[in-house]
Amino acid sequence: MSQAFIAQPAGAGSGGPPLKATQAQDAELLSWMTGVCGLQAGVAEEYLAALRNEGFDSPAALGMTSVEELSRLRIRSGHARLLLAKLGDLHVAAAPSGATGTILPPMLFDYDTITSNVSVADAIEAVEHAFGRLAEGRVDVPLPMHIGVEESADAGPGDCHIKGGYVSATETFTVKLACVSFYKNVQRGLAPGSGVFVVMSAVTGQPLAIMHENRYLTDLRTGAAGAVAVKHLTSPDHGKVGFIGTGAIAKNMARAAAAIRPYKGYAFARKGADQFCAEMQEELGLEFVACETAEATCRRSDVLF
Template sequence: MLSHCRNALRLTAKSSRAALSTFSPPRLFDYESITKNLSVADAITSVEDAFARLAENKVDVPLPMHIGVDETSAAGPGDCHIKGGYISGTPTFTVKLACVSFTKNLEKNLPTGSGIFVVVSAETGAPLGVFQENRFMTDLRTGAAGAVSMKHCSASHHDDVGFIGCGLIARNMARAAAAVRPYKGFAYAMDGAEQFCEDMTAELGMPFTVVDSAEKLCGSSDVIFTQTPGAAPVLELPWLRPHATIIASGSDQPTKNEIPSDVMKAGKYVSDLTKQTVRVGELRTAVKEGVMTEDDVYAELGEIVNGSKPGREGDELIVVDLTGTGAQDAAIGQVAWDKMSKL
């Protein structure tokens, strides 16, 4: 009997080893292939659905992990963010590693940021693809969230759109907004606004104009996208049109802040995921200053998308706080795998 049990255990172990050996290695998709084959338009529908599912508690989204790399002779400075999620019923889940602010890379003629998406089979748990996206897919899904926010939280006649900060995220926000409606663009930044306006006018076929202050931009805009890396607010309440929709995506860690607390309190505050925004988003600052609590959150974006709560109802001020959720990463990961695994 003992001999029989030993033989059974040996067969089980041998079978397990054989099963493990059958997993194919994940496919590697390089940056050039990704940028040639994916666009922000690919992401909008899937990200919109992901927000709806998130509000229905059908997405498993852990809180982000943050690794700070202090500056020493051997490393840094820099930051690493790890996010991920699984949307119930979909065939894959995604884990993303994004590195930012490695400023010494500039001395080596390298970008300051990089990153990968790992798309995993939700059936077997085996990695299917590694996407060396270097924040490209991250920026796509952030832009898509901007489009979803604009669609649901601004009126159809709100066609004056401003951009404070004119980097890569702003470009994807501009492209995503164009998928919602035609508009007139305005841009303000410490650097790069002229090139941004020139490039976006040529690409989108819509007029973009440089303004010389954030105050003038706010006075000219129905919808304002902010995407800056700083720790100081970039606008003020008296500058805003009463019906402005502010879509803020710059704050994704506790050191950042774009929107002053009185602006947050003045209208409807919409979070992408409240458990994140209270820790790393604009809500964190308002709570810290005693101006707001989590009870002041009007809605999560997914509640507006799925119709649980109304978005734009009249001429109210709306602030949408986008910190970036694992649901978005799962959505763009699925899109990327569906499209690029067929290449």
């Protein structure tokens, strides 16, 4: 039997409209924010508009955010903590018999939206947190799944990797599908790889978001991992960073390292080192030098990517 879920204050009577965990009307959210949370009406209306604009239109959605994320919506940090704390006073109960639940479609984030709103600096804190939980044994990371697409008259060649993970006691988990080595795409004017992230609710098992990141977030995550290594495994006086290879990963490593500390960069590649150095120097405002050999890059560097 399908169930709709209604979140109600623990021990509360029938006064005031209940909050639906999957969806809530403006009047219900305003009543909860002003009555239960004690916010002034004008403040509650301002916050509600900001939350609605970002899709936080129910206790279930609001419960998956954080103080930091709410603060970015210009919700005062004290009020953000209050809202999240009051959510803990809600319990989820089955709706009356015969009611049916509503499955909301996942939000779709296209490539342009992702690239214009997420930077490698945004990823560093999240990756650092995930590594910490992994070291504590609190992350489930299954082995990757691989699909090989053999070359034929109709398809291929190419490869697809499917990866995912769940951090214990969090309300979402993510599965990534990354396609690589579709080399014939060059003839079509397309990149040889692509990628999609699917963010799932760890509460209901429903998809929450589909991110057509086209490997952009994958590269950011790799760069952020490098930044975490620089932060924890190098000395503050290690100010010379070398790069062997100057593709997309190297650029994100350079950006991520710059988020930790200023440095002088050295780079070697069979092709593209001069262009890489010029681009990174202009973007980051740091000095970059192209080296003639990999050995020369290594000898000049304190840290090597």
